[in-house]
Amino acid sequence: MSDAFYGYLDRDAEMAAVIAKHNRQRLGQTFADWFKEMFTGMDNWGPQYAERRWKIGIVHVRVGIGPQHVVPAMATVVQEVSRRLVKEGKPEQLRTSLSKVCMIDLSFIEQAYLEVAYNAVQQETGMSEALFKRLIANGANSLI
Amino acid sequence: MAFLQAILQNYVANTPEVQGAAVVTPDGLPLASALPAGMDEERTSAMSAAMLSLGERIGKELGRGALERVFVQGEKGYGVLASCSPDAVLLTIASHEVKQGLLFLEIKRVAASIAEAMK
Ligand code: HEM
Numbered sequence A: 001m002s003d004a005f006y007g008y009l010d011r012d013a014e015m016a017a018v019i020a021k022h023n024r025q026r027l028g029q030t031f032a033d034w035f036k037e038m039f040t041g042m043d044n045w046g047p048q049y050a051e052r053r054w055k056i057g058i059v060h061v062r063v064g065i066g067p068q069h070v071v072p073a074m075a076t077v078v079q080e081v082s083r084r085l086v087k088e089g090k091p092e093q094l095r096t097s098l099s100k101v102c103m104i105d106l107s108f109i110e111q112a113y114l115e116v117a118y119n120a121v122q123q124e125t126g127m128s129e130a131l132f133k134r135l136i137a138n139g140a141n142s143l144i
Numbered sequence B: 001m002a003f004l005q006a007i008l009q010n011y012v013a014n015t016p017e018v019q020g021a022a023v024v025t026p027d028g029l030p031l032a033s034a035l036p037a038g039m040d041e042e043r044t045s046a047m048s049a050a051m052l053s054l055g056e057r058i059g060k061e062l063g064r065g066a067l068e069r070v071f072v073q074g075e076k077g078y079g080v081l082a083s084c085s086p087d088a089v090l091l092t093i094a095s096h097e098v099k100q101g102l103l104f105l106e107i108k109r110v111a112a113s114i115a116e117a118m119k
Helices: A002-010 A013-020 A024-044 A047-063 A067-087 A092-125 A129-143 B002-014 B041-061 B100-118
Strands: B018-024 B030-034 B070-074 B077-085 B088-095
Touching: A002 A013, A002 A024, A002 A067, A024 A047, A024 A092, A047 A092, A067 A092, A092 A129, A092 B041, A129 B041, B002 B018, B002 B030, B002 B100, B018 B041, B018 B100, B030 B041, B041 B070, B041 B077, B041 B088, B077 B100, B088 B100
Parallel strands: none
Antiparallel strands: B018 B030, B018 B088, B070 B077, B077 B088
């Protein structure tokens, strides 16, 4: 799974360049841990699980990988999982469930992107959350 | 917030070259305003709070001590932001003919009376 994932990232020049700066073996391990936790983590879904996803989001923001790269990367995971399950003759239901877990994870990671960006701006400008949201709402209104 | 409205109207009416004023919360919510027609109160309020917040933040970062005011100087005049209390920010807009020293004194006086009135 990890090989399929990094194989996919390697095919994109921009992402391959980011990967090249990191220890491939460690990356493979963190990915494998994450993948495993998708199956075990939901038994006690809670703050800790959310926290881990949130941290994954932060790590990617720090490295400078945009959220737009995470969506197709997750699609690769879903595709690869499906391919394996079909090959092994597993029921359709299992595929659907796994896809759902991946999407939930994706939404956590995407949420972390937004929050990290918000928090960073709030910290640098000293703005309260309410003020920040007001500016976004006003700005959005004027964009239409 | 009728008392705030009264303070602002008095301020704008009796201070030459002051063209408008508003009191907003640090979260950018307008509490009272006497702004020139056509100025968007909601946006102006949020931007004022943002500007003051950023002013405080950069003042600290640059080691300038407690913030007294944020002063915006444009071709057509000034915009000044000053904190009245932890719950209120005063925005003043004035034409470029205004005497800056007098304006700052007046802002201090009005900010103090707003703080007092909001107690
Ligand atoms: C489904 C999408 C993705 C998942 C689930 C995922 C998962 C992870 C996890 C679990 C970590 C370790 C986080 C930690 O240290 O706590 C990580 C780190 C990392 N990921 Fe991803 N990742 C995804 C997408 C991507 C993409 C698109 C790239 C593009 C190059 C990428 C590059 C990296 C890099 C460079 C690190 C190491 C950061 C560091 O240790 O400083 N990831 N990823």
